[in-house]
Amino acid sequence: MNSGGFGACGFIFVLSSLENMGFIANAISMVLYFKNEMHFNLAGASNTLTNLMGSTFLLCLVGGFISDTFLSRFATCLIFGTLEVLALVMITVQAYSEKLHPPDCGKSSCVKGGIAAYFYASLCLYALGSGGVRGALPALGAGQFDEKDPKGAKALASYFNYFLLTTTLAAVIGVTAIVYVSTEKAWWGGFLISSIVTFIGFIALVIGKPFYRNQQPGESPLVRVSQVVVVAIKNRKLSLPENPEELYEINEKERVGTEERIPHTNQFRCLDKAAIVPKDSTEAAPWRVCTLTQVEEVKILTRMMPILASTILMNTCLAQLQTFSVTQGAYMDPQLGSIKVPTPSIPVIPLLFMSILLPVYELLFVPFARKITGHPSGITQLQRVGVGLVLSAVSMTIAGFVEVQRRNAFNQMPPKQISLFWLSFQYCIFGIADMFTLVGLLEFFYKEAPAGMRTLSTSFTFLSLSFGNFLSSVFVDIINAVTKRITPSKQGWLHGTDINKNNVNLFYWFLAILSVLNFVLYLYAAAWY
Numbered sequence: 240m241n242s243g244g245f246g247a248c249g250f251i252f253v254l255s256s257l258e259n260m261g262f263i264a265n266a267i268s269m270v271l272y273f274k275n276e277m278h279f280n281l282a283g284a285s286n287t288l289t290n291l292m293g294s295t296f297l298l299c300l301v302g303g304f305i306s307d308t309f310l311s312r313f314a315t316c317l318i319f320g321t322l323e324v325l326a327l328v329m330i331t332v333q334a335y336s337e338k339l340h341p342p343d344c345g346k347s348s349c350v351k352g353g354i355a356a357y358f359y360a361s362l363c364l365y366a367l368g369s370g371g372v373r374g375a376l377p378a379l380g381a382g383q384f385d386e387k388d389p390k391g392a393k394a395l396a397s398y399f400n401y402f403l404l405t406t407t408l409a410a411v412i413g414v415t416a417i418v419y420v421s422t423e424k425a426w427w428g429g430f431l432i433s434s435i436v437t438f439i440g441f442i443a444l445v446i447g448k449p450f451y452r453n454q455q456p457g458e459s460p461l462v463r464v465s466q467v468v469v470v471a472i473k474n475r476k477l478s479l480p481e482n483p484e485e486l487y488e489i490n491e492k493e494r495v496g497t498e499e500r501i502p503h504t505n506q507f508r509c510l511d512k513a514a515i516v517p518k519d520s521t522e523a524a525p526w527r528v529c530t531l532t533q534v535e536e537v538k539i540l541t542r543m544m545p546i547l548a549s550t551i552l553m554n555t556c557l558a559q560l561q562t563f564s565v566t567q568g569a570y571m572d573p574q575l576g577s578i579k580v581p582t583p584s585i586p587v588i589p590l591l592f593m594s595i596l597l598p599v600y601e602l603l604f605v606p607f608a609r610k611i612t613g614h615p616s617g618i619t620q621l622q623r624v625g626v627g628l629v630l631s632a633v634s635m636t637i638a639g640f641v642e643v644q645r646r647n648a649f650n651q652m653p654p655k656q657i658s659l660f661w662l663s664f665q666y667c668i669f670g671i672a673d674m675f676t677l678v679g680l681l682e683f684f685y686k687e688a689p690a691g692m693r694t695l696s697t698s699f700t701f702l703s704l705s706f707g708n709f710l711s712s713v714f715v716d717i718i719n720a721v722t723k724r725i726t727p728s729k730q731g732w733l734h735g736t737d738i739n740k741n742n743v744n745l746f747y748w749f750l751a752i753l754s755v756l757n758f759v760l761y762l763y764a765a766a767w768y
Contacts, residue, residue, distance in 0.1 A: 243383035243452035250447025256409035257440030261433025264413035268583035285562040293708030294366040296701040302374025303698030312379035319371025326365035327434035335427035378694040470513040486514035501535035545764035554707020589670025620683035627676030632754035634669040639747035
């Protein structure tokens with residue numbers, strides 16, 4: 240019996256927790272694996288990780304597209320989950336076998352030949368599997384609620400908060416226990432644990448199958464979008480009728496699946512030409528005329544794009560906390576009393592903070608704000624995103640000042656190491672920013688999207704993460720190339736392998752300035768939407 244609700248979501252939360260436990264641990268520590276074991280230089284290790292993360296989140300679109308078009312969300316998660324577990328096993332084998340490690344060559348990358356083929360094949364498979372799961376899993380959980388029902392609408396808003404909470408609690412274990420095993424014991428041990436807990440998570444997903452409300456796939460959203468664009472171009476010379484009701488539309492009985500009629504809007508009137516009925520035709524063919532609802536679906540996706548674009552830079556800032564900030568920590572004092580803290584474990588501080596703040600937000604702030612605003616989520620999704628964008632700029636500003644203090648202390652004679660926990664300021668502030676923005680985007684893209692495009696639309700959140708990581712790689716290369724020409728030393732801000740001779744603080748402040756400008760653009764985009 241398909242029941243849905245939070246009972247069914249429990250199994251989804253288990254998978255999300257266990258899968259993210261390994262994924263986040265790897266995302267935060269792999270830069271050291273690439274640098275120390277695979278012998279990439281500083282920029283090479285950073286770019287390899289950000290390209291991996293960028294590819295993973297870009298491939299979320301594949302999972303979203305397949306689950307909207309060909310398979311159910313459940314089946315999509317299962318297929319891509321199999322690929323993810325296989326990739327983790329391959330990564331574990333390479334970390335374990337010394338024969339699959341390249342010798343140190345002193346270049347930006349030392350992986351060659353068969354070692355390189357195996358290395359990049361495992362990373363590509365990991366990106367495909369993990370990305371496909373992320374593209375379908377949030378929407379699978381959201382689909383367990385009926386948002387047309389007032390209780391379901393409130394539950395849906397809570398679902399996204401609890402989804403992030405369970406992920407955060409699992410990440411606490413990942414960045415402590417798994418990262419400790421990886422960095423202090425053996426890298427293959429950490430990857431093996433990630434493989435096992437991810438496999439257990441997918442077993443839990445399978446056990447919950449009888450309880451899910453499964454949405455069946457419908458017509459391809461990309462085909463529907465393409466039809467509107469192609470027909471609108473064909474009809475570009477035709478005149479629009481004065482009355483929008485003269486545009487083509489089908490009646491309710493002819494609608495299939497989850498398709499719902501969408502009222503006409505006056506934005507992007509050029510797209511309305513796709514719904515002009517041809518005078519020489521008595522029958523409406525898909526590539527000759529589109530329904531008005533189909534046109535409005537494309538308008539909705541178009542209006543979402545500036546919001547999506549406005550969050551990319553924030554995820555570029557996030558990439559720095561997974562790369563350069565981890566490298567900074569390697570030159571800081573890791574002692575907390577008698578305990579030696581692995582550098583990649585420092586994000587446990589904001590994760591613990593978020594674990595406390597999320598229930599407070601859900602149980603206290605949302606009911607209070609709901610009484611004032613009447614909004615099921617307390618405040619709108621776009622307001623949540625705006626708060627996150629401001630905090631990301633603050634985080635990068637602080638990160639620059641901390642790096643100045645760290646580098647000055649380390650370059651003294653004799654060198655001094657400031658405490659690793661100075662990094663907690665930038666991590667904590669960005670953790671709060673992520674709490675606001677990630678949940679806000681997930682809920683925004685799910686609720687605002689047409690019914691048949693919700694999985695694909697939800698994966699737009701991860702598309703922002705993808706572009707943010709790729710943009711980080713681009714910025715690193717451009718900044719190095721430009722500053723190499725204009726600095727007196729003829730060395731780029733991020734050159735070589737020694738972070739103590741670089742100017743990472745200037746790179747942080749560069750991102751902070753861009754973040755402020757980006758927030759101004761976001762205000763325009765949100766107001767326009």
